Amino acid sequence: MATAPELDVAANPLDSFRAEARAWIAANFPPSLKNKDSSLSSLEGPTDLSADEIAWKTAMGDKGWGVPGWPVAYGGGGLDKAQIRVLQEELARAGASNPIGGMGIMMFGPTLLEYGSEAQKQEHILAIAKGDVRWCQGYSEPNAGSDLANVQTFAEDAGDHYIVNGQKTWTSGGQWADKCFALVRTDKSQKHGGISFLLIDMTAPGVEVKPIRMISGQSPFCETFFTNVKVPKENLVGREGQGWEIGTRLLQHERNSLSGGGGASRLFAGKPMGTLAKEYRGADDKGRVPDSDLRMRIVRHEMDSRAFALTLRRAALEAKSNQGPSAATSIMKNVGARITQDRAELSIEIMGMAGLGWEGEGFSEDELTQTRTWLWGKAVSIYGGSTEIQNNIVSKRILGMLDHQ
C-alpha cells in the first residue's frame, strides 16, 4: 500500500480526521481497485469478488466506514455529517469507491434502525454494515404499483409463524438477494391498516424468482412468487398493521438516495456536456460550440445540475439529524429525475447518429453505453414511485391541498 501524503492538521479542526482518513485509506485501499466501482450496490449481476475486493470490503466493514453515519454499536462509523463529507472526499481523492451498498444500506437499514426491535437490529444491521447480506424490496405487485396499498400477498397467522402466499413483481436483484423486506397483508378487512412489514428469507422453501428479460437482454429484476412460505413471527417489523407507516418511511429513505441525497456526484458523471458537444459538433473560431441554441441549452442544463447538487447538499446539512428525510424528498426525486433525463436527451442530441447505436461495429463503447443510459433514464421517473405519484405527495403532504388518507 502507498504512504499517505503529509497534511497540515493545524489549519482546521476537521483536518486531523482528514489526516486519519487519508492514512487509513492509503494503508488499506488496494491500488488495483483505483477508479473501479467495487460497490455491492450494483444489481446488474451476481457478486463475484476478487481477493482485493474482498479485502477492501472487509476493511471498510470492520472500520464501519461503509455506513459512516450509522451508530458504532450497529457496525457503523458513528461519524457526523462534516466527517462523512471529508471521508467521501478522501475516498474520491484516492480513486476508491465505497464497496458496501445496496438496498440494505439505502433504505432497509435506516428504517430498521428506526422501527426494528433490538433483536432484529442485532441480527440484521451488523450484517448489512459489513456488506455480507443482500436485500431486495418486495413491494410492487401486478395490481399494486402506484396504488401500493392494494398489496394482496397474504401472510396468514399460523401461531408462531406466518404462511405467506402471493406474487411480487419488479423485484430488483431478487435473483441474487439473500433476504427480502416485504409489504404483506395480514388483515383483508382494511386497506392501509391491514398491511404489515415482514422480512422473508429468499432461500426459504416456496420462494421462487423468475428474472424479467428486458429488451437490452439484461434481467435486473424479477417476478417473485411466494407459495406457502413459512416466516417466523420474529420477522415482523413493528406491529401487525403498522406496515404502511413503516413502508412509506422506507420509501422516503429510498427517494432520498435516488434523488442524489446519497451522492449528487452522479449528476456529474461522464464528460462535461461542453466537452462532449465540441467532440461531436466541433468548435467555432472562438472555441465555442457553433450552434448558439444548443450552447444555451447546455449552459442551462449545467446550471440546473449544479444548483440542484448544491440544494441537495444544503438540504442534507440543514436536516435535523434525528428526523431524517421527509416528504420533501419527493420534490428532490422529481427534480433529480428530470435533470438525469435531460442530460441523457441532450447527450443523444449532441451525438446525433453516434448516440443511437445498439450493437455492431462503428460505435465506440462510450457511444453504446450512452444509448443504454438514455433508455435506462426512462426508468428514473418510474421506480421509487412515479413522478405523478411524487406530485400527488407534494400536493397532499407539503402543500396540504387535499386530506391524505
Ligand SMILES: Cc1cc2nc3c(=O)[nH]c(=O)nc-3n(C[C@H](O)[C@H](O)[C@H](O)COP(=O)(O)OP(=O)(O)OC[C@H]3O[C@@H](n4cnc5c(N)ncnc54)[C@H](O)[C@@H]3O)c2cc1C
Ligand atoms: C427499474 C425499476 C426497478 C424497480 N424495482 C422495484 C423493486 O425492487 N421492488 C419493487 O417493489 N418495485 C420495484 N419497481 C416498481 C416501481 O415501484 C413501480 O413501477 C412504480 O411504483 C409504478 O408502478 P406501476 O409500474 O405498477 O405503474 P402504475 O401504477 O400502473 O402506473 C402507470 C402510470 O399511471 C400513473 N398513475 C398511476 N396512479 C396515478 C395517480 N393516482 N395519479 C396520477 N398518475 C397516476 C403513473 O404515474 C404511471 O405513469 C421498479 C420499477 C422500475 C422501473
